[in-house]
Amino acid sequence: MIDWGRTCLITVTMLGGLLTLASLLIWVERRLLGIWQERCGPNRVGPGGILQPLADMIKMFTKEDWIPPFADKVVFVLTPAIVVVTTLMTFAVVPIAPGFIVADVNVGILFFLAMSSLAAYSVIVGGWASNSKFAFLGSLRATAQLISYEVFMGLSLMGTVALAGSFSLTDIVEAQRGLWFIVPQFLGFIIFFIAGLAETHRAPFDVPEAEAELVAGYHAEYSGMKFGMFFVGEYLSITLLSAMIVILFFGGWHGPVLPPVLWFLLKTSVFIALIILIRGTWPRLRFDQFLSFSWKVLIPLALINLVVTGGIVLARNG
Amino acid sequence: MIVFAYTRDLLLGLWIVFKRTFTKPVTVQYPEERPYLPPRWRGRIVLTRDPDGEERCVACHLCAAVCPVDCIALQAAEDPTSYDRRYPEFFRINFSRCIYCGYCEEACPTYAIQLVPDFEQSEYARRNMVYEKEDLLISGTGKYPDYNFYRVAGVKIRDKDKGGAENERPPVDVKSLMP
Numbered sequence: 001m002i003d004w005g006r007t008c009l010i011t012v013t014m015l016g017g018l019l020t021l022a023s024l025l026i027w028v029e030r031r032l033l034g035i036w037q038e039r040c041g042p043n044r045v046g047p048g049g050i051l052q053p054l055a056d057m058i059k060m061f062t063k064e065d066w067i068p069p070f071a072d073k074v075v076f077v078l079t080p081a082i083v084v085v086t087t088l089m090t091f092a093v094v095p096i097a098p099g100f101i102v103a104d105v106n107v108g109i110l111f112f113l114a115m116s117s118l119a120a121y122s123v124i125v126g127g128w129a130s131n132s133k134f135a136f137l138g139s140l141r142a143t144a145q146l147i148s149y150e151v152f153m154g155l156s157l158m159g160t161v162a163l164a165g166s167f168s169l170t171d172i173v174e175a176q177r178g179l180w181f182i183v184p185q186f187l188g189f190i191i192f193f194i195a196g197l198a199e200t201h202r203a204p205f206d207v208p209e210a211e212a213e214l215v216a217g218y219h220a221e222y223s224g225m226k227f228g229m230f231f232v233g234e235y236l237s238i239t240l241l242s243a244m245i246v247i248l249f250f251g252g253w254h255g256p257v258l259p260p261v262l263w264f265l266l267k268t269s270v271f272i273a274l275i276i277l278i279r280g281t282w283p284r285l286r287f288d289q290f291l292s293f294s295w296k297v298l299i300p301l302a303l304i305n306l307v308v309t310g311g312i313v314l315a316r317n318g
Numbered sequence: 319m320i321v322f323a324y325t326r327d328l329l330l331g332l333w334i335v336f337k338r339t340f341t342k343p344v345t346v347q348y349p350e351e352r353p354y355l356p357p358r359w360r361g362r363i364v365l366t367r368d369p370d371g372e373e374r375c376v377a378c379h380l381c382a383a384v385c386p387v388d389c390i391a392l393q394a395a396e397d398p399t400s401y402d403r404r405y406p407e408f409f410r411i412n413f414s415r416c417i418y419c420g421y422c423e424e425a426c427p428t429y430a431i432q433l434v435p436d437f438e439q440s441e442y443a444r445r446n447m448v449y450e451k452e453d454l455l456i457s458g459t460g461k462y463p464d465y466n467f468y469r470v471a472g473v474k475i476r477d478k479d480k481g482g483a484e485n486e487r488p489p490v491d492v493k494s495l496m497p
Contacts, residue, residue: 034343035338035339035343036335036336036338036339037338038338038341038342038343038344039343039344039345040343040345040347277332277335277336278332280335281331281332281334281335282328282331282332
């Protein structure tokens with residue numbers, strides 16, 4: 001039976017924590033990028049600039065919230081919500097510590113894949129509804145990227161599923177008690193990481209919003225808090241990607257001495273920092289390069305990984 | 319294998335950027351820390367005085383003529399108290415136009431107009447960017463503490479006749495130059 005009180009408590013904690021984290025990440029990212037470019041980043045508002053997201057929020061709420069007259073209004077307004085809602089919904093299946101999970105469904109990975117694919121629709125539909133050429137080009141690129149990375153994103157995770165023998169994220173974490181899946185599934189980790197970066201539209205795969213060529217790509221026409229929602233969604237999906245990497249390949253909450261929650265948060269923040277570091281380092285790929293790389297290299301690699309892992313699991317069990 | 323070379327380069331790039339975590343930022347925290355401005359830095363324009371405390375500017379209009387953005391406006395007048403000595407009746411620089419090129423300083427024959435190391439000229443109202451003569455005039459001599467135009471130039475003023483300047487011989491009486 002579902003313990004409603006406990007579920008509500010966990011939900012409220014997760015929601016509050018995640019939204020705080022997403023706004024805090026705006027400051028963290030700008031500060032880290034600043035440090036890595038030998039400058040300071042925002043350090044004026046509050047101690048060390050930590051209240052910068054608050055100032056940004058006040059600015060965004062007081063700015064003119066403009067809907068272009070040529071846009072498809074209903075879809076245009078609805079789109080920013082999709083990315084935030086779907087990403088938040090995915091967090092329902094993320095096990096943070098033993099028992100600390102909103103819904104321990106037995107197909108957690110499938111739910112995650114489904115929801116992250118839905119989040120990609122916000123990019124496509126948002127660019128289409130904006131009805132301007134830069135936004136349209138951005139969503140066009142997002143579509144082209146989507147049909148390539150979604151394939152090997154799912155495939156790369158199947159090796160992990162085969163090893164754990166379950167689609168449930170809790171079972172996968174429990175299966176890593178002895179050995180983290182990063183060791184037997186290193187290839188899977190690399191492929192999933194690349195797919196995840198493309199999924200979150202982060203550098204070096206941020207072609208749908210490439211500032212240098214497409215102004216801001218799919219969210220070029222958005223202003224005010226609708227633009228802010230896209231940003232919150234992006235930071236939420238970075239957190240989600242880091243959390244999923246930790247759960248699937250780095251043993252989730254397992255770790256010595258420290259309590260499980262701390263271990264989980266520590267590992268997740270390391271990956272968030274790594275994603276920001278990658279943004280500060282690597283140049284953006286041309287999107288046809290990414291397409292050929294994913295179809296010609298990553299999908300075959302993911303298939304080989306799946307076949308070899310499946311064979312080994314079969315040989316060990318049989 | 320080219321794949322390994324690429325991978326190594328990518329990871330090397332990450333490492334090089336990550337090392338920046340431990341270096342000091344190059345940023346100058348401006349209002350608290352001030353950047354060093356060299357003495358010849360071209361900033362706010364001032365009008366200087368000679369060592370006697372008189373205005374150096376002789377209102378020759380050369381600065382206004384050379385100014386590429388036409389931001390200098392002045393009008394010449396003669397000082398009734400010190401006979402023959404020219405001075406600007408008004409001298410106006412529109413700093414919202416000024417590009418701080420320093421041509422006025424180069425053109426000035428008397429070292430009157432000078433650019434000093436100061437860039438803090440922000441104003442809330444645009445009209446406040448127009449500096450009048452009393453805003454431009456300083457009490458010191460600026461970069462050339464000993465230079466006094468009227469003491470080296472041959473021009474006649476009230477307390478100095480022709481030939482009275484430094485390194486100058488008395489004027490020759492042309493009517494005595496008989497063959």
